[in-house]
Amino acid sequence: MDCPTKLYYTRKPEYENSADTDSFLEQLAQGGFQVEELARMEHPRSIALIGDDYDYQKLADETRKLLTQDEVKIFEPAFLFNGLFIRVDILVKKGNKVRLLEVKAKSVSRERHESYLNSKGNKLQGGIDHYLYDVAFQKYVMQSCYPELEISSFLKLVNKDAVTSVDGLHQSFKVVADSNLRTGIEKREGLTKEDLGDSILCEVNIDAEVDLILNQNPIDEALSFEEMLNLFRSHYREDRKLFIGIGGHCKGCEFKSEPASKKKSGFHECWAEELKLPVSAIDEPKIYDVWYNPAKKLIEEGKYFMKEISEEDFTVKPEAGKLSRSERQWLQIEKTVQDDNSPYFDLENLRAELASWKFPLNFIDFETTAVALPFFKDMRPYEQLAFQFSHHIVHEDGRVEHFNEYLNTEPGEYPNFDFIRALKKSLTSNDGNVFRYHNHENTIVNVIYDQLRNSAEPDKEELLQFIETISHNTSRNAKSWKGERDMIDLQKTVVKYYYDPGTGGSNSIKAVLPAVLHSSSYLLEKYQKPLSEIDVSSKNFDPDHIFLRMENGKAVSPYKALPPVFENWDSDKLEEITESIPEIADGGAALFAYQKLQFPDLSAPEREAINLALLRYCELDTLAMVMIYEYFREVCYF
Structure with missing residues (x-):
């Protein structure tokens, strides 16, 4: 579904393939493996089919033997039909009736969910087409093997309306980075179904959706579902490339290797085949790399590189008082094509913005977690926990103070209300402006606002009032407010008044900071000195710590100098993966x-x-936010 051409590169060790590692980390991050183990606990006395994943016939034969029983429950039964092979997460058989259960960590509102079909029943909706096609493929293969069975199809999902009735549900399924288990999950010893309390999972019948796919194949109405499978199968079996052409779908290709890699690059092979160009030309900046990808139509017209975009192709629409989206996009295109690495500023409006800020300036950052299986009783799946913040203050004389921090990771301690109390104490120490970077902090205080309203905390009214002073309500809150110290989004300041080609079009703090450090003579001079010499205080770094080091004439991001939180997992990769998962974004x-x-x-x-x-x-x-501010101050006033 993603790209049939990838069938040619799959399971060929000579080709770069980042999907295996990424998909494992994504499953861990989203809680997929924990949800899978929980789902199995809800089906006791089941038989787990264990064996070599690639010994297809043996697994299928073992499944056939188990299905001779009138009633049986099987984890990962296998089905093989004419070169098509599937394993089902959970199968429940009674007589000739079978329930096919596909387990996913995706959340659904069981109370409000009606269908993944549109009102006419002729199109899929809900953004989970790949899950639905997965189940349709499973049913097709299973039905082909056993025409006599009556198969009903279900997604077993996380019920966002459910509330866990026990403490420590999450802790019952331990994530182990170096585990030899397929899921990387170890269940608590002696764990029983009764220990799990009320179920937080639900089963959603998708027979109608699966029937639509099998009968009409809505993603490609030119081919029936069976014809599509036969097309894929024949190309895979004969090791022929099913080339569908290049385009925007290539952006995240897992079969793309870097020049220094010893592995082949499927991405480059496809582009070379289509464009008849050498690899060096293929690595030219692409249209789909433009911020917010404004030129999908151009790709359809056969233009793939930024240098192919002309002013006739692109309409720039200015907005008063700031850089408009189209202006930023055109800046990125122009500077990339002209190999212009200089930053751009809307100085007049940036100066006005900085002049409106009230000292002392407070920069805050939160660390939170949202997991499928809650840590504490009475919590919902994917409900946010705020367990850490950092607070830097920039005084009017330029002094930088790491003023406060909070961290609560004690096992069994619900952190949210103590977190907001500590934040209140920290931010009410002065009446200066408060800064966040992007939406996360405002979202979190809104979540805690809701949790407080439903609590019996003795100080909840004053905590609610505090939240109202530093935030604005989100759509989930019925009450409307905008606080007098509503947090200023520094990312919006970046987007409205500044563009640097070094960011590659990204406005994340991890992309903006290196670009700022590269351009700022003030920051380069200041942060190459020990903390004790630059009037910057710290609660976690020694006075002789130096935040900025040079490597081959370039400033190295201070993040690169820190050891990873875990030796087993790459912090940048985890950040990248979690940002793409709505339930746990900013994880x-x-x-x-x-x-x-x-x-x-x-x-x-x-x-x-x-x-x-x-x-x-x-x-x-938070120090990175301070550095960005110091750079803007340097550009505007020095």
């Missing part, structure tokens, strides 16, 4: 750290090391 390494720290059996040295790593990363997040 990153902190999400895994909090999970690990909730297990009481963690050794004291390891607990201390993870806590220190978290404190340093969070402090650096």
